[in-house]
Amino acid sequence: MKKKICILALVLIAINGGFSFGQRLIYPEARQMVFDTDHGGFLVGDPYHWLENDTSAETAKWVKEENVLTSTYLSGIHYRDKIRKRMSKLWNFKKSTAPMKAGSNYLYYKNDGMQNQNVLYVRPIDNRRSERVLIDPNKFGNHGTTAMSSISPSNDGKYLGYGLSVGGSDWEELHIINVETGAVFNDVLNWVKFSGMAWLGNGFYYSRFDEPKKGEELTGTNKNQKVYYHALGSTQDHDVLFYENSKQPLRNYSVQVTQDEHFLLLYETESTSGNALYFKDLTKADSKLEPIIEGFDSDNTIIDNIGDKMVLLTNNGASKYRLVLVNPANPQPDKWEYLIPEQKDVMEGVTLASNKIVVKYMKDAASRLFIYDLDGSNQKEIPLEVLCTVDALNGNPKDSLLYFSYVSFTVPTTIVKYNMLNNVSTVTYKPEMDFKADEYETKQVFYTSKDGTKVPMFIVHKKGLKMNGKNPCFLYGYGGFNISLTPAFKADRLVFLERGGIFAMPNLRGGGEYGEEWHKAGTKMNKQNVFDDFIAAANYLIAENYTNSDKLAVSGRSNGGLLIGAVMTQQPQLMKVAIPQVGVLDMMRYHKFTIGYSWASDYGTVDDNNEMFQTILQYSPLQNVRDSVIYPATMITTGDHDDRVVPAHSFKFAATMQAKTGGDNPILIRIDTMAGHGAGKPTDKLIDEQTDIWSFIFYQLDMKME
Numbered sequence: 001m002k003k004k005i006c007i008l009a010l011v012l013i014a015i016n017g018g019f020s021f022g023q024r025l026i027y028p029e030a031r032q033m034v035f036d037t038d039h040g041g042f043l044v045g046d047p048y049h050w051l052e053n054d055t056s057a058e059t060a061k062w063v064k065e066e067n068v069l070t071s072t073y074l075s076g077i078h079y080r081d082k083i084r085k086r087m088s089k090l091w092n093f094k095k096s097t098a099p100m101k102a103g104s105n106y107l108y109y110k111n112d113g114m115q116n117q118n119v120l121y122v123r124p125i126d127n128r129r130s131e132r133v134l135i136d137p138n139k140f141g142n143h144g145t146t147a148m149s150s151i152s153p154s155n156d157g158k159y160l161g162y163g164l165s166v167g168g169s170d171w172e173e174l175h176i177i178n179v180e181t182g183a184v185f186n187d188v189l190n191w192v193k194f195s196g197m198a199w200l201g202n203g204f205y206y207s208r209f210d211e212p213k214k215g216e217e218l219t220g221t222n223k224n225q226k227v228y229y230h231a232l233g234s235t236q237d238h239d240v241l242f243y244e245n246s247k248q249p250l251r252n253y254s255v256q257v258t259q260d261e262h263f264l265l266l267y268e269t270e271s272t273s274g275n276a277l278y279f280k281d282l283t284k285a286d287s288k289l290e291p292i293i294e295g296f297d298s299d300n301t302i303i304d305n306i307g308d309k310m311v312l313l314t315n316n317g318a319s320k321y322r323l324v325l326v327n328p329a330n331p332q333p334d335k336w337e338y339l340i341p342e343q344k345d346v347m348e349g350v351t352l353a354s355n356k357i358v359v360k361y362m363k364d365a366a367s368r369l370f371i372y373d374l375d376g377s378n379q380k381e382i383p384l385e386v387l388c389t390v391d392a393l394n395g396n397p398k399d400s401l402l403y404f405s406y407v408s409f410t411v412p413t414t415i416v417k418y419n420m421l422n423n424v425s426t427v428t429y430k431p432e433m434d435f436k437a438d439e440y441e442t443k444q445v446f447y448t449s450k451d452g453t454k455v456p457m458f459i460v461h462k463k464g465l466k467m468n469g470k471n472p473c474f475l476y477g478y479g480g481f482n483i484s485l486t487p488a489f490k491a492d493r494l495v496f497l498e499r500g501g502i503f504a505m506p507n508l509r510g511g512g513e514y515g516e517e518w519h520k521a522g523t524k525m526n527k528q529n530v531f532d533d534f535i536a537a538a539n540y541l542i543a544e545n546y547t548n549s550d551k552l553a554v555s556g557r558s559n560g561g562l563l564i565g566a567v568m569t570q571q572p573q574l575m576k577v578a579i580p581q582v583g584v585l586d587m588m589r590y591h592k593f594t595i596g597y598s599w600a601s602d603y604g605t606v607d608d609n610n611e612m613f614q615t616i617l618q619y620s621p622l623q624n625v626r627d628s629v630i631y632p633a634t635m636i637t638t639g640d641h642d643d644r645v646v647p648a649h650s651f652k653f654a655a656t657m658q659a660k661t662g663g664d665n666p667i668l669i670r671i672d673t674m675a676g677h678g679a680g681k682p683t684d685k686l687i688d689e690q691t692d693i694w695s696f697i698f699y700q701l702d703m704k705m706e
Contacts, residue, residue, distance in 0.1 A: 004295040013569065025073070025666055028065035031058070039606055039613050044588055044623060051651040052589075053227070054640070055215050059651070063640070063671050066654065070635075070668045070692075079705035080476025081697040086705075087694070089115070090491045090688055093433035098392040098405040098415050101125070103157015104191055105179060107134070116144025116682035120151065120162075122179060124544040134182065135162060147680025152177070152204065160453035161197040161204055165680050167641035169218065170194070174206060176232060189236050193222060194595070198255040200264070200282070203231040205242060205255035218643040222365075222595050223249040227266070243289075250597050254386065257282075259397070260304045263328070265302050267325060271601030272481050273519070275300055279310065281328055292331045296601075299482070299516075303350045304397065308373060311339070311357075312425075313350050318342035319515035323350060323357070323376070329422035341377040346515050348484075353402045354420035358382075362388050364444065364456050365486050365513045367406065369393075371420070382418060382425065385411075387442050387458070389486040403428075407489040408439040409460045409503065435494055437461055440488070445541040447506075450532040451522075456513070457506040457537055458487065459546070472501045472701040473547035475538055475575075478509030480559035480602050482519040492690035499703055502546055506537040508563075511603070524604040525615055531566045538574050553577035553697045558645055559584060559602075565621025565653060572631045577692060577700045580621075581637045585649040587620035593646045604627065622649075625656045630663030636695065639672045639681075647671065668696075 032047035036508045050060055074080060092113040099106035104125055109118035117138050123131035140146040149172050150164040160179050163172035174189035174197065195207035207227050224246065228239040243253055243266060256265040261282055266289055268276040273602040274296035281287040293300055298316035303323075305311060310326040316333055318341075340347070340359065345368065349360040357372040367390040369382035384390065384406060391413065392405045402418040415429035442460045449455050465471065472498055478485050485505055493503055507513040510522025510530045522530040539553070541547050552575045556563045561583015568578040584590050584599070591597045591605045603611040619625060625631075635656060638650035654669035661667055670692060672685065681689075698705060 019489075024664045025069065027667070028069065030062060030064055030655040030659065032659075040610055042613075044617070046586075046588070046652070048652040051655065052219070052646075052648040054647060059230060062651070062655075066669050067671055072669050073666060073668060074692050077563050077695045077699045079698070080691065082697065082705045083599065083695050084687065084691040086498075087492055087495050087691060089434055090494050091687060092681070093412070093431050095413065095431060096415060096429050097413065098394050098403040100153075100394045100403075101154035101157075101399055102160070102179065106156055107151070107153065107160070111683075114683055117147050117680070120148065120448055122183055123490045124475070132158070132182075134179065135177065137164070140164070144682030145593040145680075146685075147682075149680055150196070152199065153602075154199040154204075155257070155261060159199075160326070161199070162194065163197075168639050170643050171217070174230075185232060187230065187232065187234065189230060189239075191460075192553060194225075194254070196251055196254050196256065198257040198264070200229075200261055203229055205229050205257070205264075206381040207252070207254050209558075218641060219593055219646050221593065221597065225252045227253050227255055238341075252598070256302060258302070258310075260305065260459055262308070263302070269598070270296055271598045273601045274298060277302070277312075279326075279328065279331065290328075290331060292326055293333055304314070304352050306352075309337075311350070311352070312336070315516050319517045321346065321347035321515070322622045323347065323359070329528050340372060346484075346512065349393055349641045351388075351393050351395035351402075354399040355397065355429070356420055358395055358402060360393055362484060362486065362513065364539055365458070365484060365507045366444075367486065369404070373421060380423070382423075387444065387487055389488060397630075408487045409442050409458065409489065410435070410440045410494075410497075412489045412491075426567055435498075440497060445540070447536060449509075449529070449536040451529070451534070453509070454531075455508065455533050455536065456507055457504055457540070459541075460503040462497065462500065465500065466619065467545040468550050469542070469545040470551060471547050472496070472499075472551045472697075472703050473504060473541055473553070474501060475504045475506075475541065475552060475554045476560070476696065477506055477508050477537070477556050477563050478560040479510035479522050479533065479563055481510070482512040483517070483559075486513075489622075492687075492694060495694055495698045496697070499698075499705065501703070502538065502541075504541055504546070506533060508533040508537075510559075510580045522613065523602045527603065527615070528619060529618065530563060531570060534563055534567055535571055535574065549574055551701055553579065553701060554577035555581065556583070557581040557691075561585065561645070561649075562587070562621065566619045566624075568625075568632055568634070569621050569624040570619070575632050577697050578632045578634045579637070580634070580650075580653070582639065582645050583621070583636070583649060583653070585620075585643050585653040587616045588623065590645075590649070593648070594643050622653050622656060625653075625660050626662050628662030631657060631661050631665060631667065633665040633696070635666045635696045636667075637689065637693070638669070638670040665700075682700075 035046045035049040036043040095111040097109045099108045111118045120135040122134040128292045148162040152161045172192040176185040192208045198205040226244040227242045230239045251270045254267045264280040266278040276294050277292040277300045278289045300314045303311040315321045322342045323340040346362040359370050361368045366387045369379045388406045388408045390406045394403045400420045405413050405415045412431045417426045417428045441463050446454045508530050554575045561580040564580040565585045606613040636650045636654050638647040657667045
């Protein structure tokens with residue numbers, strides 16, 4: 001066994017002022033077991049398989065000891081409190097979201113700066129001064145870990161359905177409130193996950209699973225999702241089953257109802273990409289569900305309806321999306337009427353406002369807004385800030401006011417009111433914070449990946465920063481599931497930028513930045529393209545004298561955690577610090593947990609065929625950790641209530657890394673309690689987590705905190 005210092009000595013060192021890079025840590029004991037899976041005669045070992053049991057006493061003991069080690073290490077970083085104080089000050093500014101019309105009212109969230117959860121407000125459209133709190137999740141107890149995960153106003157705006165999530169879990173508990181009186185109904189709906197609330201009459205449709213077995217709530221496979229109709233004032237056991245498909249237990253279903261309650265839409269999915277779409281004409285008493293498009297080869301969303309025709313946003317036959325009209329009499333794709341054809345840029349979002357069509361496009365991973373007539377003619381652009389993201393677009397077919405909000409890397413959410421009648425934009429909310437955004441610059445570069453593909457990357461830093469190859473750099477990536485990384489504001493990053501850090505974010509293949517072809521180029525057999533794109537981004541930053549390997553930290557979340565796990569095991573010398581967060585790290589077994597099976601459209605599975613098995617085996621982070629390799633300083637993060645990417649991924653990866661690493665760089669895991677995949681995490685937990693991450697990065701990159 002390698003010689004390591006004892007935990008007592010580690011604690012004493014922490015108390016006396018920190019660590020030196022030459023010291024080696026002792027890690028909690030992790031039992032190795034014999035557990036092999038057979039893939040056509042090829043055995044794959046899983047010695048820490050027991051860590052998949054998140055309710056066992058042995059796992060609990062290991063988690064506790066790992067958290068003690070991580071906490072002890074971080075407590076030795078003497079400027080950690082300074083980072084926390086500065087971050088808290090940057091975080092502490094008033095925030096608001098763009099108003100959403102609901103009947104005769106507007107709904108929007110506000111936060112005074114440090115509230116754990118955003119508060120939902122309501123105000124009459126014609127009276128700005130009479131706003132009032134409708135729902136304040138901070139009063140629900142549980143130390144701010146109960147979050148509002150979703151809201152859905154009834155079509156007349158009288159009622160509001162809302163979901164509550166505890167501890168970051170994907171499970172929701174649905175409730176209903178009277179918007180006018182604030183009275184909460186007794187209705188409580190459980191075991192809801194990945195569901196909307198589609199109002200029709202005096203109730204709504206929603207999707208739920210059967211109650212899981214005790215002890216499997218956060219790990220068991222989610223099967224047999226069903227759609228029910230719930231009538232206000234009734235109990236869940238009286239809900240009426242609307243749709244189920246017992247022959248396809250791994251498919252998921254959700255319902256939408258158009259604003260005027262003319263059409264009901266049923267969406268069917270078997271993965272995170274592609275959906276079948278069915279409709280029912282609610283104006284006809286004997287109507288049945290009919291297909292608009294079957295199969296899962298395209299993404300299809302009904303925006304609303306114009307008269308008796310449905311407005312459909314689709315990438316069927318159009319990689320970058322197009323807008324079409326669907327006639328219910330002839331809903332087949334070859335009968336669709338074109339409204340707005342596919343453009344050079346990706347059509348990312350659409351809303352109807354004041355008898356116009358408002359379209360959000362994505363050009364090189366940044367937003368642009370255009371207005372069209374209902375027949376798709378007379379294009380007009382709404383001016384926006386350069387290199388920004390429109391993160392909310394709230395319109396109503398009968399309302400002349402369009403509200404939208406945008407962000408950049410250095411400017412938080414700004415809200416704009418756009419008058420559709422006279423084309424006048426008015427900024428209605430611009431936050432004030434203790435940060436001088438005009439002292440920083442954002443640029444976009446295009447670099448060449450391994451196979452010659454041009455990939456865009458955003459780079460943010462102080463104006464006038466010298467490119468001497470010695471700057472600390474934080475490289476963040478994702479690359480998957482058709483998700484686009486566009487400019488986003490994160491208060492915690494500002495601490496790094498203020499100290500001369502460079503933030504870089506490449507738009508890797510696998511995302512949706514250039515349409516479905518860009519997405520597919522980073523999936524399944526092409527997944528290595530994503531890792532190559534990220535590695536090429538790091539090499540570009542080094543070659544162009546932004547930074548060097550000893551000053552480079554890399555990070556990604558979820559699928560981005562897979563990215564970091566793959567890159568750090570393929571090229572461990574490329575970076576000094578690696579932060580894989582809530583990552584998919586065991587690609588042999590990801591599809592065995594909760595909703596993991598739905599990711600197969602991006603990843604494939606080891607059960608598909610031998611070629612897919614061999615491809616996954618070559619990059620799966622857990623299986624590619626090698627003995628005696630010097631890995632970068634690593635902090636793995638996860639949450640004990642993460643039922644999206646279960647913490648077993650991170651547990652097993654951490655135990656394997658700690659056992660095999662050949663260097664002195666620390667391999668730590670930070671396991672948050674009462675926390676999930678990230679959504680709904682309270683402000684105090686976010687600040688705690690980001691303080692620890694940035695303290696670790698600052699220390700490893702030898703940065704100063706004045």
